[in-house]
Amino acid sequence: MVYSVRTFNNINQVGLKELGNQFQIDGDHAHNPDAFIIRSENLHGFDFPENLKAIARAGAGTNNIPIDEATEQGIVVFNTPGANANAVKEAVIASILLSARDYIGATAWTNTLTGDDVPKQVEAGKKQFAGTEISGKTLGVIGLGAIGARIANDARRLGMNVLGYDPYVSIETAWSISSHVKRVDDLKDIFKSADYITVHVPLNDKTRDIFSAASFAQMKKGMTIINFARGELIQNQDLFDAIETGVVKQYITDFGTEELLNKPNVLVFPHVGGSTEEAELNCAIAAGQTIRRFIETGEITNSVNFPNMHQALDAPYRITLINRNVPNIVAAISTAVSDLDINIANILNRSKGNYAYTLLDLDEADKAKIDSLVELFKGRDSIIRVRLIENKN
Incomplete structure (x- = not known):
């Protein structure tokens, strides 16, 4: 097929x-x-x-x-x-360096110079682009998933103090994060302490406008915020106000909108962080x-x-079921199989929210009986999708 x-x-x-x-x-x-x-x-x-x-x-x-x-x-x-993750990590690290040293502004200025004395003009004007070093500065990483964990580790290797916030970090990721990265339980600890903040969380009702007037009010002046996650994580007008008051020195994002373009202290990339x-x-x-x-x-x-579902397929047939997460569904599935005198080799059922997924492996070679079972499942109101997979091995 x-x-x-x-x-x-x-x-x-x-x-x-x-x-x-x-x-x-x-x-x-x-x-x-x-x-x-x-x-x-x-x-x-x-x-x-x-x-x-x-x-x-x-x-x-x-x-x-x-x-x-x-x-x-x-x-x-x-x-x-x-x-x-590695591509985005490198883009964020580059953004931290660009914010600290303003290489983009310095290059633009240098290209306006003319005349035989360009070297002298460079020497006379370069002081305006004197930046800072990132070693010893504090980076706050919001979201310690595949990207955030890499950024935290590499920033630490570059000499930064790193604070990490993620109440949902997986055990696997937690093991990969350097012990020198300090985990915090409250975003306020990052807002009040960080010189740079980078955010790597999904957009949902809890994270939308995570950067707003309330969070900017907790930050010290001269902050750099880097957003390679989602544009809607920040409230733009509150951001502009924070830039005006000097709280935010620079906002660097990979999500351009017309509202952000050609704004002072805002650097917009064309969504190339992972490209x-x-x-x-x-x-x-x-x-x-x-x-x-x-x-x-x-x-x-x-x-x-x-949910993630893994089960070795050793039986002749497997039926997969996507169903509403209602009581006694596993018992109903088992009864339907038993009524057709079919043996269950393995069954795995897991739910996620209002829906569940079942892997049903059947120790039965009679295809007609299997087809009858499939049609029976398709007729159940609580079952949304039924698939039959034949073991070709």
Whole structure:
């Protein structure tokens, strides 16, 4: 069986080879594909085709995907956390250095000079660009995920004092963070102490406008804020006021809007933080591997709307179920299997919010009985999507 994949944006073709021969890349010509692979394409308002089973975002952020709508239709949404983490880390470290030394302003000024005495003009005028060193300064890192942890470690190696805030940091990430990075439990500790702040959290109701008049009021003068996460994390008018009063020396962001352009002390990059050859390849590889594993085995890795699910497929058939998280669903599934005189080899059920996912491995060779069970599940109101996977090994 050949599966159809529709790609949006420019997805690295070498990375897409991870899909293998069972997948056909149809691009915009796919009318009813099994999966989407996207980068920044805005899918809000998009009519998802009936056959669509999965969406893989070649990157970490998924604000361009209507997660709730996809979940209601039984579409698993994946991202690729960490695939572009090194690229963003390097962009943030570069931004810290650019803020400390104003190389961009210095270069622009130098290119206005004319005449045979340019060297003398340079020597006379360079004092206006005397900056500071970052060694000994304090960096606050909000969000210690794949990107934030790398920034914290490397900033520490550059001689900075580093404060990290993340109430949800994973155990795996926690082990990777240097013991010299001081973890704080309150954002106020970062706001009042940091000379630089970089933010790496998803956009949601809790993080929207995390930088506002209230947070700027807690900061010391001369701050630099670096935002390579999401533009909506900062309240722009409050930012402009903080710049006017000298609290914020510079705001550096990768998310440009008309409101931010040509503003003093605001440096806007065209969303290139994760745009390196290596990062684009890594994201495409991770997206391809994720889609292939899910389509071929039903296993889930790095989904934003369903739990991670891994179970070796040793039985002849596997049925995957996406269902509403209602009481006694596992018992109902087991009873349905038993009523058809089918043995369960393995069953794994996990929930996430109002929905759940089940891997049901069946020790039964009679395809007719398996098909009857699939149709039975499709008729249940609480079950949103049913897939049958045959073990080819």
